[in-house]
Amino acid sequence: MRHDILELFDADPTVLHLNTGAFGMVPRTVRAAQQRWSDRIEANPVRFFRLECHDELQQVRHRVTDFLGVQTDSVALIRNVSEAVGVILDAIDLRAGDDIVVSDHGYPTVALAAGTRGAAVRTAPFGIDASDAEIAAAFAAQVGEHTRLVVVDAVTSPAGLELPVRAVVEAVAPVPVFVDAAHSAGTTELDIEPLGAAFWATNLHKWCYTPRGTGALWTAAPWRDRALPAVTSWTSYKGYPGAHDFPGTVDFSAMLAIPDGLDFWAAHGGLEIARRNRELLSVGSELVHRRLAMAFPGDLPGFDPSWPGRAAPGMRLVPLPDGLIESADDAAEVYERLSDRGIECPPAFWGGRSYLRLGSGLHVDELDYDRLAETLVATLRGLFA
Ligand SMILES: Cc1ncc(COP(=O)(O)O)c(C=O)c1O
Structure with missing residues (x-):
C-alpha cells in the first residue's frame, strides 16, 4: 500500500482496500471541507437555507457540468444513480403493459424499480468476451413494441466491463436509452452529448473523491421538462435542473464539497x-x-x-x-x-x-x-x- 497516499484518507491502514469502486474513498481534505460547510450551515441555518444555499448549489452544478463537458442546464445534481433511475422511470411514465430492456450484466435496481411500476423487464444476454456488434445485437433483439427504455451500463458492476454504449444506442433507435455511467466520471474521457442517449447518470462518489451521496444526471433536451425530482419541494417551480437542487430540507454539506473532491482528483x-x-x-x-x-x-x-x-x-x-x-x-x-x-x-x-x-x-x-x-x-x- 502506498502509505503516503493512504495517509490522505481516514481508511483503516490495516485493511487492503481493493474495492474502492463500490462506495468510493473520501480524502481527509474533502471530509474537512464538508465539515466546514456543516459548521457554516449550523451557524445560521435559516439564513443559509433561505438566502445562501441556492446560489451555492448552482455554482456546484456549474462546476460539475464543466467537469463532465456538457451544457450548463443539462445536468441535475442527484445523490446517486439509484435516485436517477426513479427520476427517469417517472420521466418516461413507465407503467404496467410497458417493458424496459436491460442486460444480464446490468445493475439490478433498475429492473426492480421497473417491477414496482408493474412494467416487464426483458434481458439481453451476452458473454464476457462478446464483441461490440454482438452486444448491440443482443440489446436490439429484446426491443419490442412495448419497450419504453433501454438501459445500458457504461461500465458493468459484476464483471467491470466497458460496454459499447454508442453502438447500443444506434442499434435500438428510436427507443430512448439510459446510460448507467455510475463508474464513468473520473475514470474515462467523457463525450456525453454525442452518444445520442436520452439520459446519462454517474456517481461522483465512486471515483472522483467526492463525499458519498453525490452524483449527476444528464438529460437530453427533449426529456428535461419531464425529468423532475421524486420529491416536490417549494423550489419545484424551477423545473429541470434547478428543482433537483433542493429536495426539501436535507444536509447539503456533501453536495457543497463536490468541488473539493474534484480538486483532489485533478491534483492527483x-x-x-x-x-x-x-x-x-x-x-x-x-x-x-x-x-x-x-x-x-x-x-x-x-x-x-x-x-x-x-x-x-x-x-x-x-x-x-x-x-x-x-x-x-x-x-x-x-x-x-x-x-x-x-x-x-x-x-x-x-x-x-x-x-x-x-x-x-x-x-x-x-x-x-x-x-x-x-x-x-x-x-x-x-x-x-
Ligand atoms: C453500474 C452501477 N449502477 C448503479 C449503481 C448504484 O449506485 P448507488 O448505490 O450509488 O446509487 C452501482 C453501484 O455500485 C453500479 O455499480
Whole structure:
C-alpha cells in the first residue's frame, strides 16, 4: 500500500482496500471541507437555507457540468444513480403493459424499480468476451413494441466491463436509452452529448473523491421538462435542473464539497489515476492467477492479463478455480471470510463460473496483490479443503 497516499484518507491502514469502486474513498481534505460547510450551515441555518444555499448549489452544478463537458442546464445534481433511475422511470411514465430492456450484466435496481411500476423487464444476454456488434445485437433483439427504455451500463458492476454504449444506442433507435455511467466520471474521457442517449447518470462518489451521496444526471433536451425530482419541494417551480437542487430540507454539506473532491482528483493526476490503475491491474491479476494456479493445479482456466479485453480501468476479473464457489451464496461467504481477514475484494459467481473482481486505486501498489493472493489461497483452502 502506498502509505503516503493512504495517509490522505481516514481508511483503516490495516485493511487492503481493493474495492474502492463500490462506495468510493473520501480524502481527509474533502471530509474537512464538508465539515466546514456543516459548521457554516449550523451557524445560521435559516439564513443559509433561505438566502445562501441556492446560489451555492448552482455554482456546484456549474462546476460539475464543466467537469463532465456538457451544457450548463443539462445536468441535475442527484445523490446517486439509484435516485436517477426513479427520476427517469417517472420521466418516461413507465407503467404496467410497458417493458424496459436491460442486460444480464446490468445493475439490478433498475429492473426492480421497473417491477414496482408493474412494467416487464426483458434481458439481453451476452458473454464476457462478446464483441461490440454482438452486444448491440443482443440489446436490439429484446426491443419490442412495448419497450419504453433501454438501459445500458457504461461500465458493468459484476464483471467491470466497458460496454459499447454508442453502438447500443444506434442499434435500438428510436427507443430512448439510459446510460448507467455510475463508474464513468473520473475514470474515462467523457463525450456525453454525442452518444445520442436520452439520459446519462454517474456517481461522483465512486471515483472522483467526492463525499458519498453525490452524483449527476444528464438529460437530453427533449426529456428535461419531464425529468423532475421524486420529491416536490417549494423550489419545484424551477423545473429541470434547478428543482433537483433542493429536495426539501436535507444536509447539503456533501453536495457543497463536490468541488473539493474534484480538486483532489485533478491534483492527483486526473485521468492518469485510471491509466495507472489499469496497468496495476494487469500486473496484479497475473500475479493472483499465478498463485492460484500453484495452489490449485489443474482446476484453473488459462489466463491472459489483458483479459477481459473490455475491462474497465479500475476493475479486473480473475477466474477462480472450478468447483469451489458454485453459487452467489458461496461467493458471499468467501467475501465475508476475506473481509474478516482484512481484504476488501469481491468474489462473484457468473454464468456458471467464479471470479474475483480485483480493484485498484491511488493508494494501491503491486505488493498489495501479493497479500491478496496469499490471503485468498489461505481462505479458499480453509473453506473448501
Ligand atoms: C453500474 C452501477 N449502477 C448503479 C449503481 C448504484 O449506485 P448507488 O448505490 O450509488 O446509487 C452501482 C453501484 O455500485 C453500479 O455499480
